[in-house]
Amino acid sequence: MSLVEVKNVSYKYTNRENALTDVSFNIEKGEFVCVLGHNGSGKSTLAKIIVGLLKAKSGEVIIDGVTLNEDTIDSVRQKLGIVFQNPDNQFVGVTVKDDIAFGLENRNIERSEMLRRIEYYSSLVDMEDFLDKNPENLSGGQKQRVAIASVLACEGEIIVFDEATSMLDPKGVKEVTNAIKKLKGQKTVIYITHNLDEALFCDRVIVLSKGVKVLDEKVLDAFKEKDILKSASLDILDSMKLIELIEEKGLSKGKEIEEILWQLTYQK
Amino acid sequence: MAINLSKVSFAYYVPRKKKNIKYAVKDINLSIGDKDEFITIVGHTGSGKSTLVQMLNALLIPTDGCIDISGKIISKKNENKIKLKEVRKKIGLVFQFPEYQLFEETVLQDVCFGPKNFGITDVTSKAKKALELVGIKEDIYNESPFSLSGGQMRRVAIAGILASEPNILIFDEPTVGLDPLGKKELLELLRKLNKEEHKTIILVTHDMEIVGEYSKRVIVLDNGDVVYDGDKTELFKNEKLVKEHSLDLPNNVKMLKVIKEKLSLDNLDIYKYNTYDAYDELKRVLGGNNE
Numbered sequence: 001m002s003l004v005e006v007k008n009v010s011y012k013y014t015n016r017e018n019a020l021t022d023v024s025f026n027i028e029k030g031e032f033v034c035v036l037g038h039n040g041s042g043k044s045t046l047a048k049i050i051v052g053l054l055k056a057k058s059g060e061v062i063i064d065g066v067t068l069n070e071d072t073i074d075s076v077r078q079k080l081g082i083v084f085q086n087p088d089n090q091f092v093g094v095t096v097k098d099d100i101a102f103g104l105e106n107r108n109i110e111r112s113e114m115l116r117r118i119e120y121y122s123s124l125v126d127m128e129d130f131l132d133k134n135p136e137n138l139s140g141g142q143k144q145r146v147a148i149a150s151v152l153a154c155e156g157e158i159i160v161f162d163e164a165t166s167m168l169d170p171k172g173v174k175e176v177t178n179a180i181k182k183l184k185g186q187k188t189v190i191y192i193t194h195n196l197d198e199a200l201f202c203d204r205v206i207v208l209s210k211g212v213k214v215l216d217e218k219v220l221d222a223f224k225e226k227d228i229l230k231s232a233s234l235d236i237l238d239s240m241k242l243i244e245l246i247e248e249k250g251l252s253k254g255k256e257i258e259e260i261l262w263q264l265t266y267q268k
Numbered sequence: 269m270a271i272n273l274s275k276v277s278f279a280y281y282v283p284r285k286k287k288n289i290k291y292a293v294k295d296i297n298l299s300i301g302d303k304d305e306f307i308t309i310v311g312h313t314g315s316g317k318s319t320l321v322q323m324l325n326a327l328l329i330p331t332d333g334c335i336d337i338s339g340k341i342i343s344k345k346n347e348n349k350i351k352l353k354e355v356r357k358k359i360g361l362v363f364q365f366p367e368y369q370l371f372e373e374t375v376l377q378d379v380c381f382g383p384k385n386f387g388i389t390d391v392t393s394k395a396k397k398a399l400e401l402v403g404i405k406e407d408i409y410n411e412s413p414f415s416l417s418g419g420q421m422r423r424v425a426i427a428g429i430l431a432s433e434p435n436i437l438i439f440d441e442p443t444v445g446l447d448p449l450g451k452k453e454l455l456e457l458l459r460k461l462n463k464e465e466h467k468t469i470i471l472v473t474h475d476m477e478i479v480g481e482y483s484k485r486v487i488v489l490d491n492g493d494v495v496y497d498g499d500k501t502e503l504f505k506n507e508k509l510v511k512e513h514s515l516d517l518p519n520n521v522k523m524l525k526v527i528k529e530k531l532s533l534d535n536l537d538i539y540k541y542n543t544y545d546a547y548d549e550l551k552r553v554l555g556g557n558n559e
């Protein structure tokens with residue numbers, strides 16, 4: 001049995017075309033899955049269905065053997081966390097500290113543990129000096145950092161990141177993705193992004209196009225599917241573009257250089 | 269004609285004891301041409317980028333210092349005399365969070381709002397053209413802008429500024445949330461506006477690929493200060509500075525740097541910002557024949 005089973009899920013907003021059509025896949029415990037797709041392809045809709053914020057119009061989502069429905073959602077939700085695409089949709093507290101504490105209170109975490117986690121996760125995202133600030137009065141990147149800390153602090157088993165690092169500076173992206181990488185093997189992660197370099201730390205890539213799953217492959221194999229990626233408004237990695245050009249036009253020591261570029265890609 | 273900032277500071281909150289004031293941006297001097305510039309503004313989370321660009325179109329008024337926009341002065345002292353509409357017709361800004369820019373009932377009405385407000389003619393056809401340029405199809409013209417996906421909202425917000433045809437276009441992290449094709453199309457469009465219509469383009473971004481490939485001048489902020497203002501390649505050559513300010517090198521530069529080291533190619537110029545230039549440089553140094 002897989003930890004997450006998405007079975008023939010479809011979704012439609014009123015008066016709109018299908019946002020998702022018959023999407024199915026399984027995710028194993030400890031797996032990191034990257035979801036890519038053009039704007040409006042259904043990524044955020046899928047994320048909300050997996051964490052039980054939207055109900056599939058048909059099909060089902062099974063988390064750890066339990067089918068999501070009105071009766072089961074409250075207990076299953078304890079295992080789930082989602083960092084929203086817009087961090088402002090996340091905030092519930094009037095201070096950063098309250099915001100991180102909120103999810104912990106809901107999970108009946110005892111006070112000393114709560115304080116430990118607030119300290120630990122706020123410094124993990126470099127926001128320990130902002131604990132008493134109102135999340136509304138932060139910069140875009142600061143908001144994203146807080147949203148990430150609040151969700152990580154709950155230590156749920158399955159965490160969905162919906163473009164969670166899109167507004168961080170390059171160093172911030174590295175720090176946060178390193179922290180997420182450390183969860184490998186323990187947590188199950190669904191990572192939505194438009195940044196192909198960030199896909200590289202995941203095990204697997206799922207590509208949505210117009211609400212349909214068009215690709216589901218191990219990460220490096222996925223990047224070889226150039227035509228599918230292009231048709232889904234995506235692209236290939238810069239390293240692969242250079243390799244392609246070298247093969248097409250020729251270069252002395254080309255093979256050696258391609259080898260170096262592959263190593264750089266694998267390293268990530 | 270230009271925008272000149274002299275000793276501009278901004279604080280979101282001014283305490284009664286002014287010595288306790290915490291500035292988001294402080295003591296900035298800058299001069300920005302109102303034609304032909306392509307500037308990126310970069311820097312650590314919270315360094316003051318959004319605050320700075322909001323002052324450039326008078327959404328925020330400097331706490332201290334003044335901004336001179338082609339002879340019109342924006343400062344706390346003459347706050348009430350500033351003709352905001354005139355400033356914003358000339359200088360358009362797309363917010364970091366497009367959600368807060370959108371407010372009309374439908375997508376099309378939203379894009380029409382700017383040009384209508386500024387007394388521009390042919391509003392609807394301009395709005396439709398702008399929507400087409402950002403890849404928004406007719407089937408959602410009549411939907412509420414709030415029922416869109418994140419990237420779709422961003423595109424609509426961008427269309428609103430394009431349709432208003434300002435001389436200076438400022439975008440706060442415009443490619444966040446755009447898919448790779450959308451990002452490329454937007455940047456090519458901005459490049460064209462810059463080259464053919466001589467618009468000044470200012471982009472706040474964390475994306476070093478954009479800094480390398482598209483901008484001429486780059487401004488680095490750190491903790492409210494301008495710590496670098498100049499040529500992008502000079503910035504990337506100064507790796508200490510790049511590191512200190514939480515930046516990075518663009519992908520092609522990183523790749524060429526490793527190749528240069530591993531193959532000891534002393535005269536390889538690693539400051540190439542796209543695949544084609546990188547390949548050409550390798551070919552120049554190595555020759556084009558497969559061995």
Ligand SMILES: Nc1ncnc2c1ncn2[C@@H]1O[C@H](COP(=O)(O)OP(=O)(O)OP(=O)(O)O)[C@@H](O)[C@H]1O
Binds near residue numbers: 039447
């Ligand atoms: N609240 C809503 N009401 C009506 N339609 C919606 C709503 N939210 C999303 N949609 C539509 O559903 C489709 C899928 O949207 P979704 O937000 O899942 O896309 P996405 O893949 O996350 O896109 P992005 O990369 O832009 O964030 C889009 O066509 C969008 O316009």
Ligand SMILES: Nc1ncnc2c1ncn2[C@@H]1O[C@H](COP(=O)(O)OP(=O)(O)OP(=O)(O)O)[C@@H](O)[C@H]1O
Binds near residue numbers: 137280
């Ligand atoms: N509305 C606000 N009220 C109070 N302080 C604010 C407000 N907005 C921003 N700040 C503070 O001002 C400083 C500069 O913020 P600004 O939004 O200009 O940063 P930024 O460089 O755009 O960052 P990011 O890359 O994260 O968007 C930050 O320390 C931030 O916390």
Ligand SMILES: [Mg+2]
Binds near residue numbers: 043085162418419
């Ligand atoms: Mg989305």
Ligand SMILES: [Mg+2]
Binds near residue numbers: 364
């Ligand atoms: Mg900002």
